[in-house]
Amino acid sequence: MLAPVNELRTGEDDLLALCLLAAAGFADFAAAVTSTSGLPTGYRECGTLAVALDAGDRARLSQIRSAQQSLGLEVEGLTGRECRVLEPLLDPGVCGGSLIRHDHQVDPRELFSALWTAGQRAGVEHVPQLGEVLVQDGCATGVRLADGTVRRADLVVLATGAAAGQGRVRPVKGQILRLRMPKGEHVLQRTVRGLVRDREVYLVPRENGELVVGATSEDRGFDERVTAGAVYELLRDAQALVPAVTELELVETMARCRPGSPDNLPLIGFGEVEGLLLATGHHRNGVLLAAVTAEAVATLASGGTPSPEIAACSPKRFQKAAEGE
Amino acid sequence: MSDDFSIAGQVFGSRLITGTGGAANHDVLERALRASGTELTTVALRRVDPAARGSLLEVLDRAGVQVLPNTAGCRTAREALLTARLGREALGTDWVKLEVVADEDTLLPDAVELLEAAEQLVGDGFTVLAYTNDDPALALRLERAGCAAVMPLGAPIGTGLGILNPHNIALIVERASVPVVLDAGVGTASDAALAMELGCDAVLLATAVTRAQNPELMATAMRHAVLAGRAAHLAGRIPQRALAQASSSWQGLARFGAA
Numbered sequence: 001m002l003a004p005v006n007e008l009r010t011g012e013d014d015l016l017a018l019c020l021l022a023a024a025g026f027a028d029f030a031a032a033v034t035s036t037s038g039l040p041t042g043y044r045e046c047g048t049l050a051v052a053l054d055a056g057d058r059a060r061l062s063q064i065r066s067a068q069q070s071l072g073l074e075v076e077g078l079t080g081r082e083c084r085v086l087e088p089l090l091d092p093g094v095c096g097g098s099l100i101r102h103d104h105q106v107d108p109r110e111l112f113s114a115l116w117t118a119g120q121r122a123g124v125e126h127v128p129q130l131g132e133v134l135v136q137d138g139c140a141t142g143v144r145l146a147d148g149t150v151r152r153a154d155l156v157v158l159a160t161g162a163a164a165g166q167g168r169v170r171p172v173k174g175q176i177l178r179l180r181m182p183k184g185e186h187v188l189q190r191t192v193r194g195l196v197r198d199r200e201v202y203l204v205p206r207e208n209g210e211l212v213v214g215a216t217s218e219d220r221g222f223d224e225r226v227t228a229g230a231v232y233e234l235l236r237d238a239q240a241l242v243p244a245v246t247e248l249e250l251v252e253t254m255a256r257c258r259p260g261s262p263d264n265l266p267l268i269g270f271g272e273v274e275g276l277l278l279a280t281g282h283h284r285n286g287v288l289l290a291a292v293t294a295e296a297v298a299t300l301a302s303g304g305t306p307s308p309e310i311a312a313c314s315p316k317r318f319q320k321a322a323e324g325e
Numbered sequence: 326m327s328d329d330f331s332i333a334g335q336v337f338g339s340r341l342i343t344g345t346g347g348a349a350n351h352d353v354l355e356r357a358l359r360a361s362g363t364e365l366t367t368v369a370l371r372r373v374d375p376a377a378r379g380s381l382l383e384v385l386d387r388a389g390v391q392v393l394p395n396t397a398g399c400r401t402a403r404e405a406l407l408t409a410r411l412g413r414e415a416l417g418t419d420w421v422k423l424e425v426v427a428d429e430d431t432l433l434p435d436a437v438e439l440l441e442a443a444e445q446l447v448g449d450g451f452t453v454l455a456y457t458n459d460d461p462a463l464a465l466r467l468e469r470a471g472c473a474a475v476m477p478l479g480a481p482i483g484t485g486l487g488i489l490n491p492h493n494i495a496l497i498v499e500r501a502s503v504p505v506v507l508d509a510g511v512g513t514a515s516d517a518a519l520a521m522e523l524g525c526d527a528v529l530l531a532t533a534v535t536r537a538q539n540p541e542l543m544a545t546a547m548r549h550a551v552l553a554g555r556a557a558h559l560a561g562r563i564p565q566r567a568l569a570q571a572s573s574s575w576q577g578l579a580r581f582g583a584a
Binding site: 011063198223263 | 350351352353355374380381384483484540
């Protein structure tokens with residue numbers, strides 16, 4: 001999901017600005033990746049429909065919509081029946097919705113392989129190994145790989161997500177499911193996000209027939225076990241919104257850790273260690289923010305000044321907060 | 326004026342107890358906790374890993390609040406016991422907010438399982454704060470079972486419906502000799518104030534703050550509401566009456582047109 005509007009939480013204005021910047025440039029980014037790699041990314045400009053199941057959910061969705069609109073975002077309120085004109089397989093109990101025309105989707109797996117290929121063609125060497133950053137006298141000098149070899153570098157960019165082990169970044173466990181829709185019988189045309197008795201669930205239909213259902217958000221440290229309860233709850237809520245989900249093949253269950261930061265804003269920039277550039281803490285927006293982060297890293301690496309949206313992501317904001325206490 | 330209250334011998338300066346669920350991010354939560362002035366915050370044992378770096382517990386530690394582990398999500402006495410014991414091992418505290426709910430639709434306490442779990446946990450040496458229905462008979466049973474506090478609901482969890490049966494809450498307060506904490510149902514500041522006016526010793530709330538449009542501001546409102554309600558309770562309100570009664574007497578008014 002590329003969802004700057006839908007992922008917005010009140011008070012996260014810096015994150016919204018960054019995500020809007022990323023969303024505005026995403027179509028060009030996806031096209032560039034495809035033209036360099038010759039591979040698809042699964043980018044689809046299909047919009048997102050957010051729906052509510054009961055009266056309490058509808059009230060909350062309407063409150064969220066007012067907050068979105070007051071920030072000048074384009075969101076359209078719909079009745080339950082209007083939602084079902086757009087997506088006829090929604091449960092008749094759906095009692096209201098918001099249409100967000102500019103929250104689109106991309107397939108993270110396709111995007112990743114396309115980027116990998118594009119990188120190789122551009123002369124990037126991939127060394128898929130665990131490693132640690134070498135620091136001498138408070139300055140990063142390279143990395144030591146798992147097999148013991150040392151690669152020296154003037155600059156190290158740490159972009160290893162939740163495993164970065166950097167300061168205030170913590171693992172936030174997310175469990176998702178992948179289902180398969182039969183050919184020619186896609187149960188949904190666009191991304192649907194639902195509030196089901198105040199619980200959030202999303203369903204993302206891919207062109208290839210895959211339907212992604214997610215996701216939990218658990219502060220449980222590094223834990224990548226899929227639990228029965230999470231699978232049950234995701235399917236229960238998905239089925240409450242789209243009853244036909246029960247007929248689909250359940251292809252995959254997965255748990256991974258997002259890199260969460262205290263304010264949900266990523267850490268992009270130099271921190272306490274000289275020569276170590278951080279690009280982590282992207283939490284739920286890693287795919288959306290991939291290109292703007294890469295551009296910012298390139299700018300910062302060559303000594304340039306990043307845009308205000310990126311400057312707000314400086315890891316030094318936490319140092320300042322700690323000193324202010 | 327110092328107006329501390331105590332649970333199981335431990336003294337608290339703030340009569341506002343908070344929960345952590347529903348916050349947009351850790352920063353928002355930390356600011357709200359600080360604004361609320363709370364000294365005790367409850368955390369669902371099923372949803373945190375005490376050993377995890379950067380976890381919720383670090384946020385609470387930084388904000389200087391004591392952690393009250395709870396058994397949210399448990400449906401049987403047995404699950405509640407296992408969860409409470411895990412919490413004691415992981416967090417090193419005997420305190421537990423006991424929550425045993427009957428079903429997912431109402432999240433109402435299951436009276437039978439709740440009492441069973443309370444008896445066993447008390448026997449096991451726990452300091453039990455029992456989340457219960459607004460039922461004066463059950464509240465008394467929990468107190469007699471050895472609970473350190475009873476926490477009747479104002480309305481079902483997360484509904485924000487306020488206090489649906491103020492008469493029962495007042496009845497629970499009147500007969501209790503352990504602290505009574507109004508738990509669940511608070512939607513806005515006046516609900517918290519009403520709980521204190523009814524004589525509750527403290528108020529526990531979470532989503533009313535964490536899900537508010539401005540959590541930090543709502544936390545401030547709740548802090549003031551609890552203080553205001555408590556002061557009103559101590560001050561003694563005037564009786565309600567049907568007809569108006571002027572606060573100043575008629576005597577001494579100027580007389581016009583007199584001879």
